[in-house]
Amino acid sequence: MKPPPFEYTAAASVEEALAALTEHGDEAKVISGGQSLVPLLAFRFARPSVLVDINRIRGLDGIELDGDTLTIGALARHRDVELDGALRARCPMIVEAVAQVGHAAIRNRGTVGGSLAHSDPAAEWTALALALDAELDVVGPSGSRVVAAGDFFVTYFTTALAPDELLVRARFRIPNGRSGSTFVELARRHGDFALAGVGALVTLDDDDVVADVRIGLIGVGATAVRASSGEEAVRGRRPTADVLVEAAAAVDADIDPNTDVHASADYRRLIAGVLVRRALETAIARARGGDDGRS
Amino acid sequence: MAARELVLRVNGVEHRGAAEPRVTLADFLRDGLGLTGTHLGCEHGVCGACTILLDGRSVRSCLMLAVQAEGHDLTTVEGLASPDGALHPIQEAFSEKHGLQCGFCTPGFLMSVHELLAHDPAPDEAEIRSWLSGNICRCTGYQNIVEAVQYAAVLQREADR
Numbered sequence: 001m002k003p004p005p006f007e008y009t010a011a012a013s014v015e016e017a018l019a020a021l022t023e024h025g026d027e028a029k030v031i032s033g034g035q036s037l038v039p040l041l042a043f044r045f046a047r048p049s050v051l052v053d054i055n056r057i058r059g060l061d062g063i064e065l066d067g068d069t070l071t072i073g074a075l076a077r078h079r080d081v082e083l084d085g086a087l088r089a090r091c092p093m094i095v096e097a098v099a100q101v102g103h104a105a106i107r108n109r110g111t112v113g114g115s116l117a118h119s120d121p122a123a124e125w126t127a128l129a130l131a132l133d134a135e136l137d138v139v140g141p142s143g144s145r146v147v148a149a150g151d152f153f154v155t156y157f158t159t160a161l162a163p164d165e166l167l168v169r170a171r172f173r174i175p176n177g178r179s180g181s182t183f184v185e186l187a188r189r190h191g192d193f194a195l196a197g198v199g200a201l202v203t204l205d206d207d208d209v210v211a212d213v214r215i216g217l218i219g220v221g222a223t224a225v226r227a228s229s230g231e232e233a234v235r236g237r238r239p240t241a242d243v244l245v246e247a248a249a250a251v252d253a254d255i256d257p258n259t260d261v262h263a264s265a266d267y268r269r270l271i272a273g274v275l276v277r278r279a280l281e282t283a284i285a286r287a288r289g290g291d292d293g294r295s
Numbered sequence: 296m297a298a299r300e301l302v303l304r305v306n307g308v309e310h311r312g313a314a315e316p317r318v319t320l321a322d323f324l325r326d327g328l329g330l331t332g333t334h335l336g337c338e339h340g341v342c343g344a345c346t347i348l349l350d351g352r353s354v355r356s357c358l359m360l361a362v363q364a365e366g367h368d369l370t371t372v373e374g375l376a377s378p379d380g381a382l383h384p385i386q387e388a389f390s391e392k393h394g395l396q397c398g399f400c401t402p403g404f405l406m407s408v409h410e411l412l413a414h415d416p417a418p419d420e421a422e423i424r425s426w427l428s429g430n431i432c433r434c435t436g437y438q439n440i441v442e443a444v445q446y447a448a449v450l451q452r453e454a455d456r
Contacts (some may be wrong), residue, residue: 001338005296008316008362038319038358039339051316053363079352103429105343105407108352109359190428 003041010053014060014139017166020052022141026163028052032075033110035102036118060113060168065090070132070172074113082107091174092286093131093181093199097124100183103191116152117167119159119223122193124183126153126224131199131216132172140165153223175212179203180286184279185218186271188262194219195263196272200279202239204287210234215247215279220255220272227254230276239284248277303364305330306374314361321345323361324371332372332402336431343430346403347371353410372402375409384450385409385443394443396434404430408444416455417448 011017021028029048031037032055040046054060060075063084070091072081081087081098088095101107101115101124115125116136128134129149136147141164149170152160161167185197196219203212213234215227230251237243257268298313305328312327319338324330324347336342338357345356348370375383382390385408395401404427411418411426418426423444424437432440 002322003317003319005315005317007296008360010362034358034360034363035340035355038360041317042339042357051360055363103343104410104426105346105353105355105429106340109349109354190425 001042001044003038004044004047006041006048007050008053009050010056012056014057014166014168017052017054017057018139018141018164020050021164021166024050024052028163030054030117030166032114033077034114035106035110036114036120054166062169063087065174068174068176070094070174071169072112072172073169074111074117074167076112078102078107078110078112078115079104081112091181091201093183093201093283094128094172097128097183097197097199100124100185100187100191100194100197106191112170113167116170117159117161119153119155119157120193121156121221121223122197122219123224124185124194124197124199124218127197127199127216127218128172128183129153129170129216130224130226131201131214132174133214134173135171136167137169137171138165139168144168150226155222175201175203177203177211178205178287179212180283180288182279182282182286184275184282186275196220196257196268196275198272198275198279200276200283202234202280202283202287204239204284208238208288210237210239213280215251215276217251217255217272217276220257220268222256225254227251227276229253234280239280244277244280244284247280248273251276299362301327301361301365303328303361303369304367305369305371307368316360316362318361319357320347320359320361320364320369321356323364324356324369327361330371330373334399334402336399341431342400342403343407344400344403346406346430348406348409351410351413353407370406370409372405375405384454385412385447388447388450389440389443392439392443392446394435394440395432400430400432400434404432404440408447411444412448412451416452418444420445 028050060073062073134149181201183199185194199216201214205211233247233250259265334344336344340358
């Protein structure tokens with residue numbers, strides 16, 4: 001189908017975008033990469049009267065790794081993150097997650113900010129934001145504020161953003177030290193939304209004890225999930241095979257998957273546990289300096 | 296909503312036209328500019344038939360608005376062959392290896408492959424299959440398409456020598 005009629009304004013600056021959002025309120029919708037919004041328009045599930053295009057705003061597409069902080073502008077394209085060699089070496093979890101976002105042509109156009117603001121519960125970026133304690137810079141008519149990722153994703157396709165606010169960048173915390181990470185997911189077909197997906201990052205101390213662990217899941221609830229019970233099961237312990245099985249079981253308390261045409265809730269629970277165990281195995285092997293821990 | 300004047304640079308040529316904001320880039324290329332080589336299958340970003348290049352990178356032209364494409368360099372399937380009609384090595388390879396049957400999906404495949412080979416002149420089969428996962432063909436299966444891409448890589452490397 002074809003999108004319904006709407007007015008269109010291409011903002012040249014954040015100020016212009018905010019002015020348009022203030023003027024039109026919840027009649028307006030921000031468009032960045034459009035890879036989720038344009039299909040919604042084509043199906044007429046979304047019927048905004050004004051589209052505020054932020055693609056022409058300069059300076060919002062940066063990807064900067066400084067110490068343990070990764071700052072990504074809202075307009076950075078998935079593909080630019082995927083091709084970032086420094087990031088691949090430092091935090092493979094991010095690059096492996098992004099490589100599983102849609103298909104190449106989607107990643108060329110889709111943006112990090114758009115993915116976060118859309119808050120699809122199966123979107124890889126939402127789990128990365130939760131697992132890596134992201135801080136989201138939000139600007140609105142009365143100034144700017146910082147929203148923790150844990151407070152940002154409210155429910156299906158709903159965030160803490162007000163209609164007149166704009167997400168401009170996100171800062172992810174990338175632990176230094178003896179760390180390893182990965183992102184694994186299961187989808188029916190390559191490039192489809194995941195039935196479930198898991199990002200895991202593990203930091204080991206010199207005695208091989210888990211000093212820090214972060215687990216984020218997608219596809220198993222109304223938003224992405226930080227698996228605090230699963231993390232609790234491994235933190236401060238030596239990550240033996242038994243401990244990882246315990247962690248995988250503990251994640252059951254962190255998730256609340258739905259049954260839909262693609263998979264039952266029970267099946268999603270099952271694969272979430274399996275993926276958590278596998279992700280932890282790989283992250284730990286990488287932290288120890290091996291390439292891959294898949295057994 | 297009133298139509299807006301547009302200037303789009305397609306295959307190195309500036310085209311003028313007018314479109315309402317809601318008109319997708321794919322529809323504008325076809326109906327506004329008469330460049331009907333870009334095909335539309337699903338019109339919601341799933342099938343890949345409408346894939347074109349935006350500043351050298353593959354994008355789905357059904358998921359962009361025509362008004363968003365101003366100021367960018369667009370390449371459509373019409374931009375592949377030489378003005379004298381000589382086929383591009385990728386087209387040559389698809390023809391030689393029977394990488395198409397009805398041809399509906401082919402423009403999208405050709406444009407996706409164009410970006411792949413620019414990025415990696417010698418992709419292996421797994422990389423080709425992964426890259427082309429966003430393009431759907433309902434006639435041939437993908438075996439001949441993969442072979443065509445491998446052959447296109449050979450032709451292109453020879454041409455670049």
